[in-house]
Amino acid sequence: MDAPFLSLEDLVAEIPDGIMLAVPPDYSGVAMAATRALIRRGVKNLHLLAVPTSGIQAELLIGAGAVSTLEAAAVTMGELGPAPRFTALVKSGAFALKDSTCPAIHAALQAAEKGLPFMPLRGLIGSDILAFRPDWRVAENPFGDNDPVVLLPALRPDIALFHAPLADRAGNVWIGRRRELMVMAHAARRTLVTVEEIHDDDLLADERMASGTIPSLYIGAVAEAPRGAWPIGLEGRYEADGEHLALYVRAARTEDGFRRYLAEHVLVERRAA
Amino acid sequence: MAEFSHTELLVGAVARMLEGLRHVAVGASSPIQGAAALLARALSGGRMRVSVLGSRTNNFFTDGGRELFDCAAQGRIDAFFLGGGQIDGQGNINLVGIGPYPKLDVRWPGSFGSAYLYFLVPRVILFREEHSVRTLVPKVDFISAPGTSAANIYRPGGPYALLTGKALFLFDRALRRFRLESVHPFSSVEDVAANTGFEYDRAPDIGPTPGPPAEWLALLRGRVRDEIAETYPQFAATALSAP
16 A cells, blocks of 8 residues: 655644654755644653654743653764753753663664563663663573673654655655655654655666665655755755754753744744745 | 974874774874874875764764664774863773762763773773863772773773873883873973873883874875865864974
8 A cells, every 4th residue: 555645734643642753864955844843733741762862842842742762872963062952951850751772762762672571782781871761671692602782672653754855656655765754764663754855767767776765664754845954954955954953052041932933943934945 | 203293293203103093993082093094094005994972974884873882882992082071090090070070070971981981992092182180080089981990800901091282201001100201392301200190100211292194294284184184174184284
């Protein structure tokens, strides 16, 4: 069955309140147009899973009061410095934070991908990350001798949401080398994707494209959103809009400034610059 | 002796620690470390591989975000760089914040991959330009990744050195302590002592951190500057030009 094509508004209407929503890092394909639409629809109580880090996407959702739990290895605005709403609101306890580390998030998604209950992972023992994660366990390597190893329960997101360069008419989605998106799509119950453009030919018929393509089996729905990652960049397509991101960081230093940013750039739909 | 900037001194000091390695990986927001790795690669005559996160031309990974970590777990990465808002004398690093967790007084971005890579990459070089009692503390408030582990913990990796804006320390894994090796120009042994919040040992022959030789400076201001500009254009334009 082909994945249906929806408008951006109808795509985000498929994301209920209270679910675990997995989103990719800034270097991958972040569905920013969809995120703004999601905030306009007033989404609440998300368990936001950053795979494995996030930037302005987590910032907007946290600042808009849409997140009740955040799981991430880091939230940062990169060279622009700290993420202002994350930094301010985490201290107020406005949302619960599950501090993680990048490979733990990747590995726990791989467990879900394989239909396994957990995944073992090296490292972590002796860290306060592990100390503050009662959902993680340390067990003996059953094949070793006095070799403790951390076990991570599978992470099975309700929905994975990301932005990709291409989808064909059947809803196969081309991600190229950004294969964390493939893992996310395999692991999540449902995957919603925005794309730069529709590709008229069958992506799976072209051997050069097929290995970088998520088959529509894993795709719940697709919406066309040109420049849908803006103000973040999309590899091979466009650079991040550094000026706009800097404008955001300045605005979001205060709650009032963030509200003004939201009113001006998120709550009113406008075409990407 | 060639004239060099403070940044070029730091780049040279890092590059010197990468000599002879097969594969060096560089994480996010690390222009000095990235330039050092690319300089070391230029000096290796093409024998060294370098992966720079955020680069398109100097990053060959094709299997998504997990590949760096899987690669490290297999022993395919020889050196990596970590930092921290706080670093203590046992090599513990804190990338999470100051105060009692989770209601911290100051919150930083988070631990990234440190809680894993610190265990698995043989030569982890800690870099923190700010050398003060605020950053180099007796005990970190939160352990993102521990400097050392019990004997039964699988740990081929760990801290190798700590480079700051004032000095270079090497880490002794048996003693679980840093040892001051050299002091940068414009600092002194006394200045380092006054600004280090943890106890450390002193090498018998603490000298000045050597600057990059003329041949290195030429590479740094030419080829390496062009290579790092793709990922860190501001840094390349301002920090890597002849004084």
